[in-house]
Amino acid sequence: MALFSRRFGLVAALTAAFAAPAFAQAPAAAPVRGGALTIGVESDFEGFDPVRAGVYSNSTVTAASLFYETLMRLDDKGNLLPALALSMTPNEDGSVWTAKIRPNVKWHDGTPFTAQAVADHFNRLLDPANRFAGRAYLAIEKVEAPDDLTAVFKMRGPNAALPRTLAQPTVTTLIISVKAAQEKGADYNRNPVGTGPFVFKEWRAADRLVAERNPNYWDKDKPYLDRVTVRPLPDSDARYASLVKGDVQVIWEDRAENIVKAKKDKNLHVLTWVGSGALVIPLNTQREPLNDKRVRQAVSMALNRKANAAVLTQGLRPVHDDPYGPSSGIECKDNGALKYDPEAARKLVADYGKPVKLTMTVTATPRGREGAQVFQADMKKAGIDVEIKPVDQTQLVKEALTRDFQVTGWRIIDLADVDPQMFANFHSKSPINFSGYNNAEVDRLLLVGRTSLDENKRKAAYCDMIKILNDDAVWLWSGSNIDFAITRANVRGIPALRGGAVQVESAWFAK
């Protein structure tokens, strides 16, 4: 990671890139001011206090990034841009990062935005008393504010990825006004205060969230839109119909059928973002019969991942043999993936000696049902019986956390750096390693990935690790993390859909 090392002049790179417009299409035309945009998302919002909401769905991130901002930002090519911070510089070993805070930024309630606010935000999340679950992913020890414009991030150890991590809008990185949160108490969750391009106007639960242009936004040209409405439209077909009808101008979408249709529709435009992470099928390595490597390998070889995905997603969501994704910058020459080979799988099952029966726990959704049935059909060909157990999301999480499952469906979310997810999912000491995987070599390689300052060493470690994981057939990579949004053809300036969020700070309507 070139950005890390001081030799590459992080600060210089950032200042040079200042105010570079983020664009998805038609970069030549000049943005036009005005207009009201409505975004259709999949689900209602958990709320906008990270401590209370716990997690942000991508729908919530879409809404939250209207009025909250991150310290850093990434352009579509992955270059770091300044946002609330003008720059971030590490110390010698990367264990302390200093952020220069942008001056003259005001909260929506009119109070000045300071380094102390940044410190308060992160320290609040880190405080065990607040039980913010996402703190497991944060490698930050604490944040201090020696003066109004300087925030100092003390890390738990050397950390290469902090600026990039902080640049992706998530429940942790979108900075809220802790002062307002303390004043409003439980109501803050529904009445957020941020520094972002739009000011929160109203949220009618399950119906719409309305935000209006922030006239005092620090970036004087932006935003271009006067008003943004985010509407949860849970039914995928109705959501698409609303877009075709023109009731909404942008929708988040994951159904291949609709995306393929939209690509043919000249009134619509499809935005695609290939993130890191992957759709995965974790196997519980602590449970019979999956505690036997032969059985796991048989499952891995019996599943025709690539062909299935090619058909079901109509080629939109190709399958890779690792969870890294193109944006992570990690490319492995040899990932040790087991090839699709039902015959070999059958032999392994025979070798195992006992009949193999598995239960696959999936969410009770059309997508969950579809994936499970395909899995079931493939396994049948290798002589493995699969029973499908549809449950609701809450129960799925519970079963995963308590390792009370055999096979399930999961997702490694799109993060700017692979370390947090890989560490959490595969380190033997991680509380959320719900496959129960325990491999000393993998543990060692995970630590290298987390702490090494040498970018090449990190990449090598992750590639070595994936070989072990693939051979051990712990998790099966069933699809890449690709997010889609469909817009009306005249909507311009929506940046990469990082984390599946639609950000509209620089969006505008072409005439």
Add this chain to the structure above:
Amino acid sequence: MSGAPLLSVREARVGFFTARGPLRAVDGVSFDLQKGQTLGIVGESGSGKSVLVRSLIGLVSESSGAEVGGQVLFEGRDLRALPAREFRGVLGRDIGVVFQDPMTSLNPVMKIGRQIGEGLRLNRGLDAKAAAVRAVELLTEVGIPEAERRAGQYPHELSGGMRQRVAIAIAIACAPKLLIADEPTTALDVTVQRQILDLLQREQRERGMAMILITHDLGVAAGRADDIMVMYAGRAVEMAKTRELFRSPRMPYTEALLRSLPRLTDPTHTRLSAIPGRPPDLARRSGGCAFAPRCSYRTTRCDEEQPVQTWEGARGYACFHPRGVNA
């Protein structure tokens, strides 16, 4: 008995399609009714008497799935040929109907006054107020005390006899020329039966209405009808002046009916004779006289051939073996 009859019925027929097959409920009945006269139609249950009169006034019609034939002339106009609207005008203005059971023939959810006034407003063009006033008058006329209060009540708040009085008030409201009383006393207590019949007769006389009185009880018809028509299995089997019929019935069926009537002149322990057997199933009719299976004068001819109506002046009968005639 002069001039054109008020009502003239020729070859009236009513047929139904049932789950068990088609049946003839009324089969070629003809009669005339003069102004101010009373015709009694007598027969057992299912003999077709109700269906006959209901078909005359269009309450049984093609649109309710029946097959209706024959001609009905009312004041010289062919009712069946009239357009629906005009027909309804005749029905509401010139013909009044009283049904058997006042419990069911009054609308349970409508106030009495309104039920009486309804016809007046529709057929006599009265406004709501005038109709209400007239309704109270009518209630008084049919002998209901506290008429004003009663007009504001619902049928279930009245006794059976009172309800039938209300029904009569409805029937005579528009001063009809013909009153049809379909077994008006069958559902009533014996004690009020007579009062109701007397009321009907009084109204009929005072207003000069013609009346068709349907009953299964020859005794009811005896003192009140000018003529009597006896029906059996959908056919008019005998028709005569009341007096003549009682004196010398032609049809064995009429004879049997008469025998089943108690007479004051009989000795106290005389056994009333019942007619053996049961009325025929109209859907399973074969040729021949319908009464034949129950008839004590039956011959093979009766089983094979349908007797046609024979006329002796004003009286007619349909029988191969008429009583009191030397045939």
Add this chain to the structure above:
Amino acid sequence: MPWIFRQLVRLVVVLFCVTLLTYMIVNILPGDVAIVILGNLATPEDIAGLRKDLGLDRPMLVRYFDWLGSALSGDLGRSYRNGEPVVQAILDRLPVSLQLMVMAQVIALGIAIPVALLSVRRPGGIFDRISASAAFGFLAMPNFMLGIVLIYLFSVTFDLLPATGFTPMSEGLWDNFVSMILPSMTLGLIEWTVLMRVLRSDLLTTLKEDFILLARAKGLPPWRVLLQHALRPSSFTLITILGLNIGGLIGGAVIVEQIFALPGVGRLLLGGIFNRDLILVQGTVAFIAVGFVVINFLVDMLYAVLDPRVRHVRFRS
């Protein structure tokens, strides 16, 4: 008065039983709100701590009576999940559900009554047969299918109505009305079939009554006989069913609310259950139960209005 008293007793008993039952049932569901809030990253210690904070570690019945106590004083608490006051959450959603329910019933009745009246004019006739078949067609049509068909038809193809979403009355009565047409149609187009069948059957029974013959003998035109004499005495089963439908729709229009993205009580309840937001589920269920009892109370009153004979008869079928 004793009647009113009995209704109140009924309300209290139903409320108590329904909420207690709900409480127990939702409590035995796997997973709880702590897991929902903390998500897939939670440590067992965090979950235990949060459960303690939320009071979820106390015995079930103790919590229930706690809830009951504050509910009786009008406080239904705050949603565990997002801190929204439960009363507020319900009151926000209620107008949507009520409007949906009323409009759906109006549409259903608007189709059912004329169709029933027209088909009893000639039972077994062409119209009767066609309308009966059409009714079964709609009855066999799942609402999730009908909803999307209507959207494609009326919004996408003909561009007449908005596809999804709800406009509150405060933003314009017309816009509000238009935004509710398709969802109400989805419910109404299926529901009319039942209403029509019931009304048709009762009308046929009524039309056999002598008072109908008498009305015809008065010379009343057929439509007046139907409307003035037959309809009212034939509407009791209809009203019973209507009452049940309305009761069921307060919280049961989930699928329609989901397809058309309406913020109704049904989705609130569904979300509450999925999130194991016990306190929200409790409050919503209590509200629905009250609504049900109140609507049935109104139906009883309506009987008395429609039929002078049955002022005291409560339970009809």
Add this chain to the structure above:
Amino acid sequence: MSASAAKSTVVAATRPRRRWHWALALPLGWLLLVVFLAITADWIGLPDPSAQELILRRKPPSAEYLLGTDNLGRDMLSRIIYGARTSLIVGICAPFLGFLVGGAIGMSAGYFRGKIDLLAVGFIDILLAFPSLVLALTFTAYLGQSLFNVTLALGILSIPAAARVSRANTLAWANRDFVLAARTIGASNWRIITREILPNLLPPMFAFWLVAISVIIVAEGALSFLGLGIPAPQPSWGGMIADGREALDVAPHTALIPAAVMFATVLSLNFVGDMVRNMVDPRRSAL
């Protein structure tokens, strides 16, 4: 009594005989066909209803796939027939269960009146006021999704309706002269209920049951849509419609064929239900 006799004959008038038989033959024939196929599905050489051929997904009807293929390339004909099995099991058993319980409740309420009636009405009130969603979700989440649990959940939901029907009919019959007569000669309650009332109760319950079947078949579809129905890959008509709905524009047959089959079945059930009612209900025999 001539008036009432006329009454029934008047309305008995429908169409000529031939049509009556037509109306009976078609729906009965269809129902028999569906039931026959559902029972013999395993022996009539159908392809495996869960055998996938992903490449051939959502293909329109052809010689090889008579009704086309679904979203996972499975044979629609086979799934429709196996789906009939699921849908009929749920559709027949759920209301049956409701009728056993609801019928008993309604009968005791209508027969004994008084406190028992009050209890029964209260119980029905509670069941009606209880949101069915909570119940369905509980069953599927706590007990797991299975044919049995879905049937059980829908069965419980059909209790109130069954109780109402049986209560109303019991009320009507319990006052009849023959029941009073049985009481006066000292027959036990049990005997009166089982010998005098129950036989009269069965016909209207049966007619109602036929209608309930179609309602339940559709209701199972709604559960499938919410993800709470019969677990995959077992097909059910409602579930097939829910799956097919997603491709209404590109492959309409995946939703329309099961919808059409469901329509035909619902239509037939209702026709037969009407006929049963006509045959057994003296009050409505005239219909």
